[in-house]
Amino acid sequence: MDLHFGDSKPTDEEKAAVDALLGPPESSWEGAARDEMRAADLRWARGGREARERRDLLLPGLHAINDRIGWISEGALDYLCRRLTVPPAEAYGVATFYAMFSVKPRPATVLHVCTDLACAAAGASDLCAGIESRLGLGSGVGVQRSPCLGLCERAPAALAIKAGDPVRTAVAAPATVEAAVLAASAPDSAEEEPAAAMAVPQAGDPSLTLLSRVGVVDPSSLDDYRAHGGYTALRRAFQLGPAGVIREVTDSGLVGRGGAAFPTGRKWQATAAQPDHPHYLVCNADESEPGTFKDRVLMEGDPFSLVEAMTIAGYATGAHRGYLYLRGEYPRALARLENALAQCRARGLLGDDVLGQGYAFDIEIRRGAGAYICGEETALFNSIEGYRGEPRSKPPFPVEKGLFGKPTVENNVETLVNVLPILTMGAPAYAAIGTARSTGPKLFCVSGSVDRPGIYELPFGATLGDLLTLAGVRDRLRAVLLGGAAGGFVRPDELDIPLTFEGTREAGTTLGSGVVMAFDDTVPLPRLLLRIAEFFRDESCGQCVPCRVGTVRQEEALHRIAERTGAAAAGDIALLREVGRAMRDASICGLGQTAWNAVESAIDRLGAYE
Ligand SMILES: Cc1cc2nc3c(=O)[nH]c(=O)nc-3n(C[C@H](O)[C@H](O)[C@H](O)COP(=O)(O)O)c2cc1C
Numbered sequence: 007m008d009l010h011f012g013d014s015k016p017t018d019e020e021k022a023a024v025d026a027l028l029g030p031p032e033s034s035w036e037g038a039a040r041d042e043m044r045a046a047d048l049r050w051a052r053g054g055r056e057a058r059e060r061r062d063l064l065l066p067g068l069h070a071i072n073d074r075i076g077w078i079s080e081g082a083l084d085y086l087c088r089r090l091t092v093p094p095a096e097a098y099g100v101a102t103f104y105a106m107f108s109v110k111p112r113p114a115t116v117l118h119v120c121t122d123l124a125c126a127a128a129g130a131s132d133l134c135a136g137i138e139s140r141l142g143l144g145s146g147v148g149v150q151r152s153p154c155l156g157l158c159e160r161a162p163a164a165l166a167i168k169a170g171d172p173v174r175t176a177v178a179a180p181a182t183v184e185a186a187v188l189a190a191s192a193p194d195s196a197e198e199e200p201a202a203a204m205a206v207p208q209a210g211d212p213s214l215t216l217l218s219r220v221g222v223v224d225p226s227s228l229d230d231y232r233a234h235g236g237y238t239a240l241r242r243a244f245q246l247g248p249a250g251v252i253r254e255v256t257d258s259g260l261v262g263r264g265g266a267a268f269p270t271g272r273k274w275q276a277t278a279a280q281p282d283h284p285h286y287l288v289c290n291a292d293e294s295e296p297g298t299f300k301d302r303v304l305m306e307g308d309p310f311s312l313v314e315a316m317t318i319a320g321y322a323t324g325a326h327r328g329y330l331y332l333r334g335e336y337p338r339a340l341a342r343l344e345n346a347l348a349q350c351r352a353r354g355l356l357g358d359d360v361l362g363q364g365y366a367f368d369i370e371i372r373r374g375a376g377a378y379i380c381g382e383e384t385a386l387f388n389s390i391e392g393y394r395g396e397p398r399s400k401p402p403f404p405v406e407k408g409l410f411g412k413p414t415v416e417n418n419v420e421t422l423v424n425v426l427p428i429l430t431m432g433a434p435a436y437a438a439i440g441t442a443r444s445t446g447p448k449l450f451c452v453s454g455s456v457d458r459p460g461i462y463e464l465p466f467g468a469t470l471g472d473l474l475t476l477a478g479v480r481d482r483l484r485a486v487l488l489g490g491a492a493g494g495f496v497r498p499d500e501l502d503i504p505l506t507f508e509g510t511r512e513a514g515t516t517l518g519s520g521v522v523m524a525f526d527d528t529v530p531l532p533r534l535l536l537r538i539a540e541f542f543r544d545e546s547c548g549q550c551v552p553c554r555v556g557t558v559r560q561e562e563a564l565h566r567i568a569e570r571t572g573a574a575a576a577g578d579i580a581l582l583r584e585v586g587r588a589m590r591d592a593s594i595c596g597l598g599q600t601a602w603n604a605v606e607s608a609i610d611r612l613g614a615y616e
């Protein structure tokens with residue numbers, strides 16, 4: 007791929023996919039036929055500010071081509087670049103950054119088969135082999151081994167995406183070879199997915215706060231949402247005013263649920279106070295940490311609550327535009343959210359005058375395309391802006407210079423949804439839930455060796471044992487992974503660890519995004535560790551040396567000791583420690599800083615190679 011435009015031409019289908027997004031081309035420079043030329047057409051290209059303002063349509067443009075055709079040809083990329091005035095080499099760099107895109111021809115249907123932790127423990131490798139033997143060359147389906155698909159409660163999982171107009175998708179989970187082959191070859195006749203509430207074993211329990219509506223309301227109906235208390239929080243927000251909302255959120259003690267546990271009220275206040283405008287709100291719904299699926303269940307089961315919560319966050323922080331960055335592998339959440347946004351717009355709950363209060367706010371969904379790193383807050387900004395999803399150095403922090411260089415508040419889905427009960431029950435009542443330093447309810451994603459996997463809501467302070475008992479932990483527990491691949495393992499004799507930020511910290515581990523994955527003693531630990539190392543090597547954006555090189559060295563060392571213990575493993579374990587320290591101390595972002603956590607905990611806590 008060159009910096010310059012080549013001679014490749016888009017097919018009519020590729021052109022139609024791009025034009026459906028951007029509208030018809032305005033000049034022959036942009037690819038209009040000569041006989042369509044306007045009087046003003048003198049082969050001009052958009053330049054300067056006008057071109058920069060369209061750069062953020064690059065990722066949606068790549069999606070448009072990939073959705074329609076199944077891959078992105080040089081002609082299609084060239085055409086998109088002309089339309090957006092983006093150098094082809096840069097667009098190529100972006101297209102190749104994402105696992106869901108291909109710049110090489112491939113079948114129109116891609117079947118993503120998860121081989122990550124929960125699925126591996128549930129037999130993903132046999133499943134994959136079975137599927138690959140049925141869907142070989144000539145089957146019209148490309149089989150792609152995939153990191154966690156966010157369906158861990160139904161492991162092993164597979165997701166079929168069939169390109170076309172419209173693109174079609176089907177999920178098989180728990181997947182058998184038969185079900186996955188059917189999903190891929192005939193997505194329209196695949197079995198319908200179970201309701202989101204099936205992922206909530208506590209559904210309908212009156213003690214629930216965050217999950218109270220999942221399985222109770224019709225997720226496609228705004229009226230039903232309102233009949234179940236929807237939009238009372240936004241009305242209260244308008245009564246309180248922006249400063250009053252921030253005060254409530256601050257007093258509630260809410261901290262971020264995306265993994266970093268930063269106080270939400272402080273973040274909102276810092277954004278609201280910035281003199282530069284516009285301010286933006288970004289909801290991080292990228293949810294790619296292996297083992298995490300809580301945000302998906304919230305978005306599928308109660309989508310209007312996220313729209314309401316984003317509106318409140320925008321109002322409090324002075325933003326009039328919100329972006330919802332949604333994981334590309336979540337087609338059902340996408341459909342539910344698109345429907346929710348359309349209904350809210352039609353009923354004056356989004357738009358120029360929300361609830362007749364003179365406040366303008368709208369939300370745009372941006373789809374990710376298969377890159378874990380885009381969940382890092384600044385990588386996500388770059389992704390929306392049409393650049394490679396590489397994290398930025400901080401400072402400046404997002405509250406000062408975030409999306410498009412403007413003050414931005416970015417929050418996780420679960421964090422935002424917590425704002426609704428804070429406003430409806432009041433900060434003191436909310437702060438009384440949980441412990442003094444970890445307030446409120448918390449969602450946990452339980453999977454692996456339990457009888458009732460799914461999302462659980464408990465007040466902070468319940469112990470790991472309480473949670474696992476609720477989920478029906480099976481016998482012969484060998485280890486529990488807390489916080490996902492970026493988290494750490496604990497032993498079966500440590501189940502009294504309180505599930506709070508301070509409790510897990512004191513125990514030398516982490517809550518992370520709320521992953522609790524149980525493994526029995528039939529799961530080979532070295533294989534799990536290899537899978538984690540492979541994940542980080544694959545997902546490293548490659549921007550900084552400690553992480554780019556360290557994740558490779560880590561995986562190599564784990565390969566060498568996969569079958570070794572004791573003295574035979576000692577040299578490589580010493581090397582792993584050295585590499586791990588370098589990654590932790592010198593990486594730019596959280597990916598490299600945490601890439602050694604789980605391996606270290608398995609060595610030190612579980613005695614993995616003794
Ligand atoms: C590699 C990496 C991946 C991340 N992925 C996510 C994610 O998928 N969802 C999320 O909410 N936060 C994710 N985060 C954390 C975000 O950077 C950020 O802290 C969070 O979105 C802030 O929202 P909160 O304050 O509401 O938690 C990730 C961080 C790193 C370093």
Ligand code: SF4
Binds near residue numbers: 547548549593594
């Ligand atoms: S730590 Fe890894 S993922 Fe983060 S910026 Fe560096 S190379 Fe990229």
Ligand code: FES
Binds near residue numbers: 123124126161163296
């Ligand atoms: S869906 Fe397979 S590990 Fe999450």
